[in-house]
Amino acid sequence: MRIFIAIHYLEIGGVETSLINLLQALDPNRVEVDLLVYDPRGEMMEFIPNRINLLKAPKAYNYIERPIKEVLLAGQFKIALARLKAKWEMQQYTRVKHPKDSSAIFGYIGKCITPILPSLYYLGEYDLAISYLMPHNIVKEKVKARKKIAWIHTDYSTIDVNAELELPIWASYNHIISISDHVSKTFSTVFPSLRPKLLRIDNLLTSDFVRQRAQGERPIDMPLYKDAIHLLTIGRYSYPKNIESIPLLCHLLREQGLNIHWFVIGYGDDTLIQNALSLEQMEGYVHLLGKHTNPYPYIAHCDWYIQPSRYEGKSIAVTEAQILGKPVIVTAYPTAASQIKQGKDGLIVPMDSPEVTAKAMAKALRDTPLREHIFTYLQANDYGNAEEVEKIYHLVSDIHR
Numbered sequence: 001m002r003i004f005i006a007i008h009y010l011e012i013g014g015v016e017t018s019l020i021n022l023l024q025a026l027d028p029n030r031v032e033v034d035l036l037v038y039d040p041r042g043e044m045m046e047f048i049p050n051r052i053n054l055l056k057a058p059k060a061y062n063y064i065e066r067p068i069k070e071v072l073l074a075g076q077f078k079i080a081l082a083r084l085k086a087k088w089e090m091q092q093y094t095r096v097k098h099p100k101d102s103s104a105i106f107g108y109i110g111k112c113i114t115p116i117l118p119s120l121y122y123l124g125e126y127d128l129a130i131s132y133l134m135p136h137n138i139v140k141e142k143v144k145a146r147k148k149i150a151w152i153h154t155d156y157s158t159i160d161v162n163a164e165l166e167l168p169i170w171a172s173y174n175h176i177i178s179i180s181d182h183v184s185k186t187f188s189t190v191f192p193s194l195r196p197k198l199l200r201i202d203n204l205l206t207s208d209f210v211r212q213r214a215q216g217e218r219p220i221d222m223p224l225y226k227d228a229i230h231l232l233t234i235g236r237y238s239y240p241k242n243i244e245s246i247p248l249l250c251h252l253l254r255e256q257g258l259n260i261h262w263f264v265i266g267y268g269d270d271t272l273i274q275n276a277l278s279l280e281q282m283e284g285y286v287h288l289l290g291k292h293t294n295p296y297p298y299i300a301h302c303d304w305y306i307q308p309s310r311y312e313g314k315s316i317a318v319t320e321a322q323i324l325g326k327p328v329i330v331t332a333y334p335t336a337a338s339q340i341k342q343g344k345d346g347l348i349v350p351m352d353s354p355e356v357t358a359k360a361m362a363k364a365l366r367d368t369p370l371r372e373h374i375f376t377y378l379q380a381n382d383y384g385n386a387e388e389v390e391k392i393y394h395l396v397s398d399i400h401r
Contacts, residue, residue, distance in 0.1 A: 001396045003033045004129040006139050010042035012291055014316040015153050018203040019132055020047045025204055025389040038064055043293045058118045078116045086112040099160030107165045110135025128396050140172050149175040155334055156186035158311040163190050175199045179314045182335045201391050203316050207384030210323045214296035221289055222298055228259045229365055232302035234295050234317040237268035242310045244272035247280040252358035267291045299324050309333050322383040327374040344377050
């Protein structure tokens with residue numbers, strides 16, 4: 001049985017990590033997998049299993065989201081014009097609807113670019129085609145398959161999209177895969193008619209894979225500070241991840257007498273966090289480690305894993321920390337309770353203000369019995385979920401019944 005999977009690129013990120021784990025879990029004795037990475041770049045490319053057939057994308061696909069200047073220099077004038085049209089249509093939408101963020105742009109990019117992309121029908125007919133990340137127009141229009149599914153990774157209560165534009169795209173898929181019940185609920189609020197198409201498949205993680213990659217000595221850029229509490233956060237420098245809040249939180253925790261050293265694995269525009277570091281004078285206590293393709297040794301050697309996000313679909317890093325037996329503190333973003341059993345395998349702290357968050361964190365960080373209780377609970381439970389891959393097999397086998 002043949003499966004086609006498409007994603008834009010494989011930079012370091014939660015969605016990309018979840019796809020790599022899915023590819024590793026798919027049994028080559030049961031399915032044949034073709035993977036198309038539209039723009040084949042990113043640190044996660046090296047983790048594509050050898051048994052996966054990595055397709056070569058037609059050149060136009062490489063420039064779907066590249067900077068327009070780069071698109072023009074490459075001679076991809078139709079792509080550049082389509083991108084400019086998408087930007088113009090987004091501006092018209094913004095003037096009328098005043099969305100709270102720019103998430104709707106992906107719908108316009110898909111609408112404007114897909115018609116000029118070459119067809120992928122030459123690849124033949126697949127039993128199942130998976131569009132793993134927006135825009136989903138491409139797999140809808142360019143891939144031939146007996147069944148198609150599209151993935152949701154986002155909490156739709158936190159973004160604004162043009163529902164009228166996107167509805168027919170989502171509706172064309174046989175199933176829409178959601179990574180949590182909360183994500184399904186918020187998606188259904190925006191697209192109530194699509195509720196029957198929703199199917200939950202959690203982000204797939206295998207415990208053995210995480211533990212194997214966590215082995216080794218303490219990373220040299222994560223030194224052990226005397227009598228310190230070593231915190232770790234992983235995430236892009238972006239509004240949802242709220243990484244720029246860390247210097248102030250670290251300052252407030254240290255003011256309460258806690259010897260905090262906070263390590264951050266992340267990348268992107270670091271202007272906000274650098275400014276916050278300078279403002280709070282936390283350069284010696286908040287350590288920006290940059291990108292790491294293997295974050296697991298860092299998780300293994302921290303004391304607590306912290307996720308200070310404004311919102312998440314479902315944080316893979318939180319599950320990875322739980323697999324490695326690390327107590328977790330997350331802020332009270334809407335999907336937090338889907339991953340944390342309060343006081344058992346982690347803590348959810350208020351995010352009303354930095355002072356309130358820091359106060360709740362300080363109480364937990366001082367509570368040694370609580371930390372030991374959480375550690376014991378994590379050791380007794382397996383947070384891997386390799387069995388989720390069976391749902392993919394079921395979708396494929398349904399076609400042949």
